[in-house]
Amino acid sequence: MTASTTAAAAAYRGSHTADRSPEELREIVSHMGAELELAPAEHIIEWAVATFGERFCITSSMGDAVLAHLASKVSPGIDVVFLDTGYHFAETIGTADAVKHTLPVNLITITPTQSVADQDAEYGPELYKRDPDLCCKLRKVQPLATSLDGYDAWATGLRRAETHNRVIAPVVGWDARKGKVKVSPIARWSDEQVEKYIEDNGVLVNPLVYDGYPSIGCWPCTSRVAPGDDPRSGRWAGQNKTECGIHI
Numbered sequence: 001m002t003a004s005t006t007a008a009a010a011a012y013r014g015s016h017t018a019d020r021s022p023e024e025l026r027e028i029v030s031h032m033g034a035e036l037e038l039a040p041a042e043h044i045i046e047w048a049v050a051t052f053g054e055r056f057c058i059t060s061s062m063g064d065a066v067l068a069h070l071a072s073k074v075s076p077g078i079d080v081v082f083l084d085t086g087y088h089f090a091e092t093i094g095t096a097d098a099v100k101h102t103l104p105v106n107l108i109t110i111t112p113t114q115s116v117a118d119q120d121a122e123y124g125p126e127l128y129k130r131d132p133d134l135c136c137k138l139r140k141v142q143p144l145a146t147s148l149d150g151y152d153a154w155a156t157g158l159r160r161a162e163t164h165n166r167v168i169a170p171v172v173g174w175d176a177r178k179g180k181v182k183v184s185p186i187a188r189w190s191d192e193q194v195e196k197y198i199e200d201n202g203v204l205v206n207p208l209v210y211d212g213y214p215s216i217g218c219w220p221c222t223s224r225v226a227p228g229d230d231p232r233s234g235r236w237a238g239q240n241k242t243e244c245g246i247h248i
Contacts, residue, residue: 020152022179029181033172041070041185044171048153048183049075055152056183057081058105059144062095063216065204066197067157067186068105076104081147081154084109085139086116087128087218095206102204110147112139128220132236136244139218144246145178153181161190162215162232217244 020028028051036044048056057079058071071078080103082096100107112119119127119138128135148154158169175182186194198205208216212224214231225234232242 025152025179025181026174029172029174033170036172037170038188039171041189042074044183044185045071045074045155048155048181048185049078052151052153052181054079055150056155057108057148057151057153058155059083060096060099060157061216062092062099063157063206063209064194064198065095065099065103066194067155068099068103069201069203070185070197071155072103072105078105079108079151080105081108081110081144083140083144083147084111085218086112087139087220089206089208089216089219089222091206091208092216095204098204108147110143112143114138126220128218132221132239132241140244141246148178148180151180153183154178155183155185158184158187159189159194160187 032047032051036047039047058067059081060068062082068080071080080099082099084093084096096107096109099105114122119135123134124130127138154175160169169184169187170182171184171187173182173184189197197203206213206216212226213222213234214225215235216222217235221236223234223237225231235242
């Protein structure tokens with residue numbers, strides 16, 4: 001980190017276990033968001049760890065382990081939150097298991113309140129076909145929000161190159177719905193930068209990526225993408241939906 005960034009982190013650090021008010025967290029964003037906009041991903045994670053300590057975590061959907069790998073170099077033992085929706089491909093679960101056993105991170109697997117069977121009993125089978133927004137809310141949005149209760153800030157692998165809906169994603173921003181600081185260390189990375197980091201560091205990648213699934217979600221709502229097509233066109237194909245709701 002730069003000297004000014006280090007000093008700012010020290011000024012805001014305080015207790016790693018004490019709750020900060022939303023006002024305090026928003027102030028951190030307003031002071032540091034612009035300064036960190038062009039910082040390297042490692043420096044952004046360093047700042048977040050220095051500022052929030054144990055109240056900072058990484059989230060991963062296990063399409064690859066790029067963000068987990070970056071964070072583990074900066075802060076070995078860092079919490080990595082993985083949401084098991086109950087609808088994941090076996091390859092995604094396998095990638096999460098591999099991350100747990102090969103990287104120095106604390107993998108925390110969370111699940112929705114209801115099992116798939118319980119959800120089917122209450123809402124009817126295949127809710128993802130009839131009301132995909134509700135299914136995502138029950139199996140993704142609400143469980144993740146609950147799991148972040150113990151944190152002041154969370155990091156995502158969100159990148160602006162992925163879709164036009166993410167073009168304005170800030171490196172450090174305020175997530176009003178969750179009342180958390182949202183950090184996107186690789187927001188500015190291109191597809192080529194991601195590929196180079198994976199190759200240079202031997203980073204784990206979900207094998208489905210090499211089988212025509214450049215964007216991986218739950219198996220009922222994810223399909224293969226033809227070469228040259230929008231990488232996210234395989235998500236909720238044929239429906240008027242492009243995001244699960246976590247990043248909206």
